[in-house]
Amino acid sequence: xxxxxxxxxxxGPEVLTPADVEMPVPGPGQLLVRVAATxxxxxxxxxxxxxxxxxxxxxxxxxxxxxxxxxxxxxxDFAKGDRVATAEGHRTYAEYTVIDADRALPIPGGxxxxxxxxxxxxxMTAHYLINSTFRVExxxxxxxxxxAGGVGLLATQMLKAKGARVITTVSTDAKAELAAxxxxxxxxxxxxxxxxxxxxxxxxxxxxxxxxxxRDTFDGSLECLRTRGMLVLFGAASGPVPPFDxxxxxxxxxxxxxxxxxxxxxxxxAERRWRSSEVFGAVAAGTLSVRIGAQxxxxxxxxxxxxxxxxxxxxxxxxxx
Numbered sequence: 001x002x003x004x005x006x007x008x009x010x011x012g013p014e015v016l017t018p019a020d021v022e023m024p025v026p027g028p029g030q031l032l033v034r035v036a037a038t039x040x041x042x043x044x045x046x047x048x049x050x051x052x053x054x055x056x057x058x059x060x061x062x063x064x065x066x067x068x069x070x071x072x073x074x075x076x077d078f079a080k081g082d083r084v085a086t087a088e089g090h091r092t093y094a095e096y097t098v099i100d101a102d103r104a105l106p107i108p109g110g111x112x113x114x115x116x117x118x119x120x121x122x123x124m125t126a127h128y129l130i131n132s133t134f135r136v137e138x139x140x141x142x143x144x145x146x147x148a149g150g151v152g153l154l155a156t157q158m159l160k161a162k163g164a165r166v167i168t169t170v171s172t173d174a175k176a177e178l179a180a181x182x183x184x185x186x187x188x189x190x191x192x193x194x195x196x197x198x199x200x201x202x203x204x205x206x207x208x209x210x211x212x213x214x215r216d217t218f219d220g221s222l223e224c225l226r227t228r229g230m231l232v233l234f235g236a237a238s239g240p241v242p243p244f245d246x247x248x249x250x251x252x253x254x255x256x257x258x259x260x261x262x263x264x265x266x267x268x269x270a271e272r273r274w275r276s277s278e279v280f281g282a283v284a285a286g287t288l289s290v291r292i293g294a295q296x297x298x299x300x301x302x303x304x305x306x307x308x309x310x311x312x313x314x315x316x317x318x319x320x321x
Contacts, residue, residue, distance in 0.1 A: 138163030
């Protein structure tokens, strides 16, 4: 037997309770991993609430890092003792988890296991947003919401490395300090942010808005775009965006709106290794800094969800068995 977090029915954070479970067994093409840390992400709060349909009893979690303790039949790329991470796992709120070998990411030397657990989902999300959804070029101006969040801090650093001008929004002085420390050129508050962005851009607007907040910022994000600019809506921390009239895109300047997701940017092993090797490589080289904003014991998963939903966290939230 081993231990995991199990929710027997949808509900608030309190439904996440420790439980004894059977030790998982790796099947063909799989790895059994002793979890060193698990990344906590907003999607798991939606699953826990029943907003996203999952089968109950339910053990959340898709992101983790740890050490391989057994390999299934047919696995050639990994061996017992290897350090791996993933953003595409299942049931990672646990002491042990099974990962498909083709979705496991090798952890390079110089990257510790806690950092590795904090990096895959948000790091590869930042990577696809600025390299694939809207490929940012030197000299372009970007508005990035939630600049002190996990994706925000990583994306800001990546954008500055590309030579972009970064405007970011935050809600507190402490978060403003973090966003500025990551390299943002201008850190502004959410109140009346479209007017602030227009002022900072001489009325022209930005080339792209990366918006993981959703409902509360969507309309303002559209107002911030230059003619033929793109709004990249990649999350809904404040709730889903209501239906809207597409004619607004014409009136706003032939604008573009897209709603991407990480899964569609990890379509094969080559794409997965490209993104992860660039992100992990930058951390190993010391050119990308990862902020772990909070760590909770695995058994306090409910407290971790409460903290995340309260929008009081910065950087990455981890669960540590």
